Amino acid sequence: MSAPPTWLILGASSAIARAFARQAAAGGANILLAGRDDDDLQRTAADISTSYNVAARVEKFDAVDFAGHATLAASLADLDGVLNVALLFGIMPDQAAMDADPSLALACLDANVVGAISILHRLAPLLEARRAGTVIGFGSVAGDRGRLKNYIYGASKAALHTYLAGLRNRLGRSGVHVMTVKPGFVDTAMTFGLPGMFLVAQPSDVARACLAAAAQKRDIIYVPWFWWGIMTIICAIPERLFKRLKI
Amino acid sequence: MRKAERELAGWGRFPRARCDAARPERFAEAVAGFSASSAANGICLYGAGRSYGDCALNGGGTTLITSRLDRILAFDAATGIVQVEPGVDYRRLLEIFLPRGWLAPVTPGTGFATIGGAVALDVHGKNHERDGSLGQQVTELDLVSPDGSARTITPLDSDLFRATIGGVGLTGFITRIALRLARVPGGQVRVRTQRCADLDAFIAALQDAAGAAYTVGWIDGAARGSALGRGILETAEPIAGDFTQPPERARRVPVEFPAMALNRYSIAAFNEAYFRRVPAAGRTRDTPWRSFLYPLDALHDWNRIYGKRGFVQFQCVVPFEAGPRAVRELLEVISASHKASFLAVLKRMGAGRAGFLSFPMPGLTLALDFPRRPGIEELYARLCAITLNAGGRVYLAKDALLDAASFRLMYPEFSQFAEVRRSVDPDCRISHDMARRLRLQDAA
Numbered sequence: 001m002s003a004p005p006t007w008l009i010l011g012a013s014s015a016i017a018r019a020f021a022r023q024a025a026a027g028g029a030n031i032l033l034a035g036r037d038d039d040d041l042q043r044t045a046a047d048i049s050t051s052y053n054v055a056a057r058v059e060k061f062d063a064v065d066f067a068g069h070a071t072l073a074a075s076l077a078d079l080d081g082v083l084n085v086a087l088l089f090g091i092m093p094d095q096a097a098m099d100a101d102p103s104l105a106l107a108c109l110d111a112n113v114v115g116a117i118s119i120l121h122r123l124a125p126l127l128e129a130r131r132a133g134t135v136i137g138f139g140s141v142a143g144d145r146g147r148l149k150n151y152i153y154g155a156s157k158a159a160l161h162t163y164l165a166g167l168r169n170r171l172g173r174s175g176v177h178v179m180t181v182k183p184g185f186v187d188t189a190m191t192f193g194l195p196g197m198f199l200v201a202q203p204s205d206v207a208r209a210c211l212a213a214a215a216q217k218r219d220i221i222y223v224p225w226f227w228w229g230i231m232t233i234i235c236a237i238p239e240r241l242f243k244r245l246k247i
Numbered sequence: 248m249r250k251a252e253r254e255l256a257g258w259g260r261f262p263r264a265r266c267d268a269a270r271p272e273r274f275a276e277a278v279a280g281f282s283a284s285s286a287a288n289g290i291c292l293y294g295a296g297r298s299y300g301d302c303a304l305n306g307g308g309t310t311l312i313t314s315r316l317d318r319i320l321a322f323d324a325a326t327g328i329v330q331v332e333p334g335v336d337y338r339r340l341l342e343i344f345l346p347r348g349w350l351a352p353v354t355p356g357t358g359f360a361t362i363g364g365a366v367a368l369d370v371h372g373k374n375h376e377r378d379g380s381l382g383q384q385v386t387e388l389d390l391v392s393p394d395g396s397a398r399t400i401t402p403l404d405s406d407l408f409r410a411t412i413g414g415v416g417l418t419g420f421i422t423r424i425a426l427r428l429a430r431v432p433g434g435q436v437r438v439r440t441q442r443c444a445d446l447d448a449f450i451a452a453l454q455d456a457a458g459a460a461y462t463v464g465w466i467d468g469a470a471r472g473s474a475l476g477r478g479i480l481e482t483a484e485p486i487a488g489d490f491t492q493p494p495e496r497a498r499r500v501p502v503e504f505p506a507m508a509l510n511r512y513s514i515a516a517f518n519e520a521y522f523r524r525v526p527a528a529g530r531t532r533d534t535p536w537r538s539f540l541y542p543l544d545a546l547h548d549w550n551r552i553y554g555k556r557g558f559v560q561f562q563c564v565v566p567f568e569a570g571p572r573a574v575r576e577l578l579e580v581i582s583a584s585h586k587a588s589f590l591a592v593l594k595r596m597g598a599g600r601a602g603f604l605s606f607p608m609p610g611l612t613l614a615l616d617f618p619r620r621p622g623i624e625e626l627y628a629r630l631c632a633i634t635l636n637a638g639g640r641v642y643l644a645k646d647a648l649l650d651a652a653s654f655r656l657m658y659p660e661f662s663q664f665a666e667v668r669r670s671v672d673p674d675c676r677i678s679h680d681m682a683r684r685l686r687l688q689d690a691a
Contacts, residue, residue: 014272037275039275050321189270192251193253194251
């Protein structure tokens with residue numbers, strides 16, 4: 001019997017990542033939980049191996065420790081079975097705080113853009129050589145248009161969307177599928193207690209939609225799906241008008 | 248740990264409380280947040296919001312929501328002992344362990360309840376008379392005190408353990424629970440259903456069924472006269488077979504019902520139909536564990552049926568000697584009030600209990616929902632008085648309206664609880680609305 005696939009989950013401490021890891025494991029995949037909070041990830045690894053009878057292991061990973069990215073990628077070269085990657089890390093500092101302290105804005109870009117490109121660009125040759133696998137990158141509806149309330153985070157996600165589109169083109173030639181996910185509001189620690197949340201999705205629903213869409217080799221998905229409609233309307237507003245809105 | 252002002256309520260959606268709530272997703276963050284709290288009204292723990300009243304509400308204080316601390320940490324297939332974080336719920340235990348032949352040994356009527364909350368309320372199930380309360384199956388707990396110190400306690404640490412099981416969260420933050428699961432031979436139970444024409448027949452049938460693994464009686468709270476106390480008795484035995492459960496087909500109550508939707512006529516009509524649903528000769532059917540244990544979980548948000556004002560559940564237990572008379576008196580008051588809602592539950596309890604403030608005692612337990620309408624406080628107080636008079640008590644997991652003096656009389660082991668509680672949290676850094684209402688933090 002061939003070895004089961006493995007999902008490498010980058011930024012595995014978040015609620016969406018936990019739900020995603022569980023559902024991937026329930027489907028029979030081994031799980032690598034990559035993130036900074038080792039103690040907490042060990043708990044999630046225990047949960048997954050106890051619950052689903054698959055191998056689950058923690059990998060030290062920091063989005064902005066770029067040097068460490070090469071080490072992680074190299075350690076995966078000999079992995080048995082198909083390697084899949086879910087990129088779920090990202091930070092969303094308060095826009096006003098970033099306006100007051102531009103270094104926070106740079107930290108956001110460092111983690112969400114530079115960190116993402118750094119790790120995926122090191123994994124790309126590996127995936128090309130293996131000629132199989134799926135990459136799921138988590139962008140955001142915030143990346144579809146620059147809004148007053150969230151445009152640094154939005155810019156970081158727009159950059160990620162563009163990068164993922166290029167990577168999709170590149171890796172597709174080697175049989176590796178890249179999917180961009182644009183979640184709307186999800187009920188996580190990132191959004192808990194924020195004002196103005198509506199139509200909030202549960203992490204497990206987002207994870208389920210992502211795995212189903214990846215199996216169908218979709219390129220870009222909104223989750224929940226209706227955010228496609230909301231963002232189509234928001235993107236259709238003429239800039240002349242949009243620049244006066246506070247949405 | 249980010250906090251946000253939230254209005255929280257229990258399953259009865261009454262009362263409601265505004266508090267600063269946090270919902271940590273990481274373990275260390277939760278423990279640090281718990282011990283750093285310094286709000287005037289203290290901090291309380293809130294799981295899935297499935298207890299009915301105010302035992303997890305903390306108006307004007309801080310609330311730590313544990314639902315995202317939901318990891319299964321270990322399972323030993325030789326002993327059946329599972330270790331979990333407090334936010335793991337019964338649904339997850341069933342999903343993961345039933346296919347391997349293991350089931351939670353004691354479960355309340357909803358799978359959405361968290362294990363942390365279930366331990367803090369020492370819950371019981373339809374198998375109480377035979378298998379006791381949940382706390383009796385707990386082998387170990389990790390408990391974090393308000394000062395941040397952590398310890399592992401077992402039944403051998405008898406006082407702190409007995410104050411924590413059923414201790415309504417007042418001795419600390421339960422951060423890990425080890426409990427024994429029970430072996431089951433298959434994925435289904437054989438359910439025998441029979442009608443009982445009146446209260447005497449019902450109580451006799453319950454007594455005949457005392458040897459059954461699972462027993463529950465549905466009672467028509469609206470019936471009066473010669474039909475008073477009529478209902479349906481269900482008994483069930485596990486059967487051997489494969490473990491697959493049919494896919495869940497859940498529906499959701501989409502909106503709050505208007506207040507007038509539930510009235511004495513609609514309720515009487517529903518109960519009549521429910522009673523007639525079972526053939527007069529009774530019937531036997533095989534049912535998957537999930538739908539047997541958690542029949543209402545397939546209807547998400549069913550508490551919305553009671554509308555904006557919510558509802559109150561009254562659950563009491565009365566000792567066997569006084570039981571039949573007390574239950575008759577309770578039902579007479581209830582049916583004369585025309586305030587009862589749909590079906591109520593009547594069943595037998597055994598002696599099994601694990602905490603000073605645990606609910607169970609050998610006797611008959613009766614539970615009914617009441618839509619929150621004017622006059623409900625007086626009715627509830629009357630029911631409490633009848634219960635107290637019969638030597639019984641009211642279940643804190645359901646309660647929103649009991650008074651502190653009656654509580655003391657119903658729970659004679661309170662003095663032992665109070666002594667232990669004071670030694671672990673002398674400054675009352677943990678607190679909640681129920682603790683203040685029932686004066687659970689006063690000296691004995």
